[in-house]
Amino acid sequence: MTTIQPRESFALTHASVIIGDAAGTTLPDTTIVVSSDGRIEQISPSTQTTIPESYRVLDATGKTVMPGLINAHVHLFSDGRPLNPKLATPRGQRITAAIMHSPIGKPYLTARVTANARTLLASGVTTIRTLGDVGYEAVALRDRIADGRMIGPRILASGPLLAIPDGHGAPLIALTGETPDDMARNTRVNLEHGVNAIKIAATGGVTDAQRLGEAGSPQMSVDHMRAICDVAHEAGVIVAAHAQSPEGVRRALLAGVDTIEHGSALDPTTVELFRHNPHALRGWSALIPTLSAGLPMTLLDRETTGITDIQLANARTVVAGMLAGVDDAHDEELRVGVGTDTAMTFVTQYNTWRELDLLVKRAGFTAAEAIHAATQGNAEILNINDVTGSVEVGKTADLLVLEGDPLLDLRVLKTPTLIIADGRPLWHPTVKRFDDMDALLDRAYRE
Ligand SMILES: [Zn+2]
The missing domain is CATH 3.20.20.140 (Metal-dependent hydrolases)
Structure with missing residues (x-):
């Protein structure tokens, strides 16, 4: 039997939000509210956001959120x-x-x-x-x-x-x-x-x-x-x-x-x-x-x-x-x-x-x-911009929660803290790396 991955409604609070445009627009202290159908239903300054009672709250203070x-x-x-x-x-x-x-x-x-x-x-x-x-x-x-x-x-x-x-x-x-x-x-x-x-x-x-x-x-x-x-x-x-x-x-x-x-x-x-x-x-x-x-x-x-x-x-x-x-x-x-x-x-x-x-x-x-x-x-x-690609109300919640600001250092993209795909969270994402190959690439690209 295959189990259906459940979705739940949640809010990511107090995040710096990179919306995905070419200018790198970043919204400070912002809350993103995601409904149980996996869509972003609200993006607003955290101080002005009312989160419905039943929603799970994920505190993203000090973190950056950007599109997947x-x-x-x-x-x-x-x-x-x-x-x-x-x-x-x-x-x-x-x-x-x-x-x-x-x-x-x-x-x-x-x-x-x-x-x-x-x-x-x-x-x-x-x-x-x-x-x-x-x-x-x-x-x-x-x-x-x-x-x-x-x-x-x-x-x-x-x-x-x-x-x-x-x-x-x-x-x-x-x-x-x-x-x-x-x-x-x-x-x-x-x-x-x-x-x-x-x-x-x-x-x-x-x-x-x-x-x-x-x-x-x-x-x-x-x-x-x-x-x-x-x-x-x-x-x-x-x-x-x-x-x-x-x-x-x-x-x-x-x-x-x-x-x-x-x-x-x-x-x-x-x-x-x-x-x-x-x-x-x-x-x-x-x-x-x-x-x-x-x-x-x-x-x-x-x-x-x-x-x-x-x-x-x-x-x-x-x-x-x-x-x-x-x-x-x-x-x-x-x-x-x-x-x-x-x-x-x-x-x-x-x-x-x-x-x-x-x-x-x-x-x-x-x-x-x-x-x-x-x-x-x-x-x-790819002709899917009505669904994904930016942090916008109405789009699917495809989001990365990062420990730092990728606009300052792209390497923070290597290890997202939390990934949300189609409104479903992937907690503690880990990948099996080939350390020998990564070390060679790090060196080659530095030179
Ligand atoms: Zn190819």
Whole structure:
């Protein structure tokens, strides 16, 4: 029997409240009242708030409350320890895919994705978008969480991504096809399985590239991707494209993709397409740079990451492009979101805060801009800003209670005191950390 996680009405009193806007607006000595349906019903100065008798009172004096983090690019199939390059070859992927889809592999995969989603939540992430799953395990997990059968992050689930034969992500986490019609059909297959996100492999990627220059080289035409966007947008679902070169980004934007994952240096054409994209669902597109996924491969030595010479050479090109892209996007005031590409080598499920830190250290963001990107900004990009992303009356209570002020030091995000997801409290959140990997990342990012 699964138990339904109960909700209760409560008030967080006397908190400093970061609302989630780009200016970093903070309300002093504020009380947030949450009803038993999980919604914020009142936000007001503590001295002027009357809390109904039956509500539980949680004193947050001296603490900061902010919106829960949103990670717009995760994978749940692994925990971030270095991936074996042998498993990233086409043969390795075929074997792994066969195991994962077998009667033995399925329960294993379910256990793994459940544990990884729990880790994300316990690290302060109250919403995730998966972008490339083995099957529809994230769809099932999304529904278990939404029904209250377990506490976890809200999930936008992509299912397998869409690729060309032997393209990026294929065959382990992709549905493949040759023609635009195939792409439209595969999009429908995913939608029929209930996905609420779509992911395209527009170009090759670092992890599974077998030759120099494969990462970033275009794998789909505008027509292929337009076919996908048309079907997804018809269903109101936004489309993400893995794109790691100027040409890959240009084609994906022309097709009407809503978010560019990783990215590369921009030019006047692509800047304009991000701002005004006639084929995107809302008429604009956003960049999700995922610095967390690229930098470890280029900053740590090869013995540590275990990547091949080809992966390293490709990573160097891709990381330079990614850094240039986020810099350009920030200068041009385009929409930039936060995603980390969890499950990739050295991208654990609990280090979303590091991406905010990297946006500040490597891309010129203020801490307020980085927090906004990971909360209200991401909610707008993912089309869920009517539900979450900011501390506002009527929104769902997705909240972090922190010991210090993240606007002064983002590291306080590492250890939230209390996490509230969809109105449900997660008391004493703890995560199992890989201390050796964290120490290496701390050192690499300090230099
Ligand atoms: Zn990814």
